Amino acid sequence: MLEVRHLTKVYDDGTVALKDVSFTVEDGEFLVVIGLSGSGKSTLLRCINRLIDPTEGEIIWNGVDITKLQGEELRKMRRQIGMIFQHFNLVRRSTVITNVLSGRLGYTPQWKSLFGQFTREDKEKAMQALRRLGIEDQAHKLARELSGGQQQRVGVARALMQEPKMILADEPVASLDPVLAHSIMQYLEMLNQEDGLTVICSLHYLDLVQRYATRVIGLRDGRLVYQGSREDIRAMTDEEFKNIYGEEAERVSGGLQGELQSTRGGEA
């Protein structure tokens, strides 16, 4: 169980990215975080695996306060949390297999990994992960030679190599077209349902939220403004919606079907 308590993050330049955010995630949940660009979704996800150090608050995961971890302990925690990024964050000039194997770095002795020495089992496991995602034949290509959808699958495979208990996905489909978006989301759903991983995912498209989320939280200007179940979001009122996306937001195509993007754009 992941428990976020009174989480606050203030950046050096004074920007308040998160303000007193509290929620809990049960093991095996598929939690979706919604909100405008700049509402604090990315910061929240990065606080959970400490790519960003929160200013205040606690994150308790299975009884351990993640915010207090340092050094070796921090790395051991991180290797149990896989992360998937909007821009895939692959090393574009390395091969696909190297990118996937880098997911094992947390388990590999440092001196061995410096010379690219991974065990036979790790290599086997990497091929399996690629097979599972249907891109086995791309293993020895450079990452930059792959299409966007394929690159994101490599990103998922890299996260899988960590044998994670939880997956953080920061807008995993925002750079992909709707068809590819569904295929990546289905992989996440598969991991969630077959492997029982907890998934915390930020999303922009409301139909994806309705289709995949078991629970939803909404952020606005760094504050938690919405919490609801899958049923709740289907029955979401205009008021609640505007509360998350602001007064200027309008529903696309009248209802809650279809893509929903804020009228104010910008990257997260």
Add this chain to the structure above:
Amino acid sequence: MSKIGHQPEGVRPPSLVPPPLAALFSLLIPGLGQVLARSIRRGLIIFFSYITILGLMIWRFRLAAPRDTGWLNIFKKALKLDNLLLSATILFALLLLWIAWDAYQIARHRERTPVGVFFMIILVFFALGWQIGQIDLVAMVAQMDEAGPPLARVLWPWEKAIEREEETVQAFADIQVPCVGEPPAVNQVSGDEPTLVATPTCGELSTQGGEPGTTLHLEGYNFSPDNPVAIKWKDPLGNVFRQRQSGEYVVVTPDADGHFAIDIVMPYRLLPPSADEPFYIWKVFGEQVASVGPAHLSKDFKLVVEKMIETIFIGMMATFFGVILAVPVSFIAARNLMSASPITLVIYYLMRGILNVIRSIEPLIWAIIAVIVVGLGPFAGILALTLHSIAALGKLYSEAIESIDPGPIEAIQATGATWLQTVVYAVIPQIIPPFVSFTIYRWDINIRMSTVIGFVGGGGIGFLLAQYIRLLDYRSAGMAVWFIAITVAILDYVSAEIRARFV
């Protein structure tokens, strides 16, 4: 959505003065009319351009007529001496009129922004540049003729690449001065020995007063055909000097049989008087340098090759040292790595400053300094190029580090990797290709630079080339130029290939 007082793009507020007055003001003080017509920036640009041109004109006038005093005298003299200055002056006067016209236009038409005046300013600068640069296309064409032979030698120097052993062939004839008693016997041609036959075998020297001496008829036999023969004298004291005829050295070329014939007037020569001897024996002789033995590569050719190899190694060693030292420097000069604390930021600025200063000084200047420190030779060249390479590569590398994508770093950190693992898996793969590319580029530049660094004593082929040019040995210089061109061309190709593979 319109606001009160809103004006479309490019329309100025109305002029403060009527157009003719603006023109008049601009005639008095160029640009003033434009300023009064509320086109302030335009007016200032015109004013400062005009002042600059005026200053340059005054300077050039004084330079053209340095000895004259009084403005009018200087002006008249300079215009008379220098046609270019005359045209520049005419353009300058036209410019003033144009500025006035421009002021008129600006004041009258609020929406128009004519650009003609700026073209006129550029034209005047161009005319002045022509005069200051002493550009003389006529001389360039006229002197092409004289430059022809040396240029031909540079373009096709390979006759100098091969040489044969040389042997000097001499054939003497005795001449008695003055004609008293029995003159020496006339030489007889025997076998195939080179022989010089002089008739008569006695005579008088020319005198200081201009009285010509005896004319001798010389015939040469068995000389090497088609190979010039120099006619020389050996006086009774053993001094050798060349025969001159109307100011030129006498040189004859034997025909296909090795025979030649020529008449010479005995030269004037002052000798210390000697009481005892009634006469002296002078010797006239033909001297020929003949090539013998098999052809082999010349000394100069070998020297050029040796120095070319030295040059390539200067460039290589400089690149090698440059890279080794530039890598740590580049990390210190990368803003994204150094912005963590104020102290590191200060180090960053300091490093960047030092790099900029070193880089802004040309390698040739560094070579001159290095020669002072370590003396002439390749080491000075290596030092100079290394220093410049560190600065140039340090900047390029640090920019490559600054432009790396932080995404992969974040992703690798998220897997639980250590700092070192993150560097090896996320940072190094991103900076290797640009580093390799910049390094090869620098290697290319260094070898190019090392060919000229010798001009200031930094070793390598430049040293040799400078020497050959000073000795007017255009053939050897040509060989050096050819080798530089070939090496640089090969290098260009190789470095382009390597870069295409890596990047």
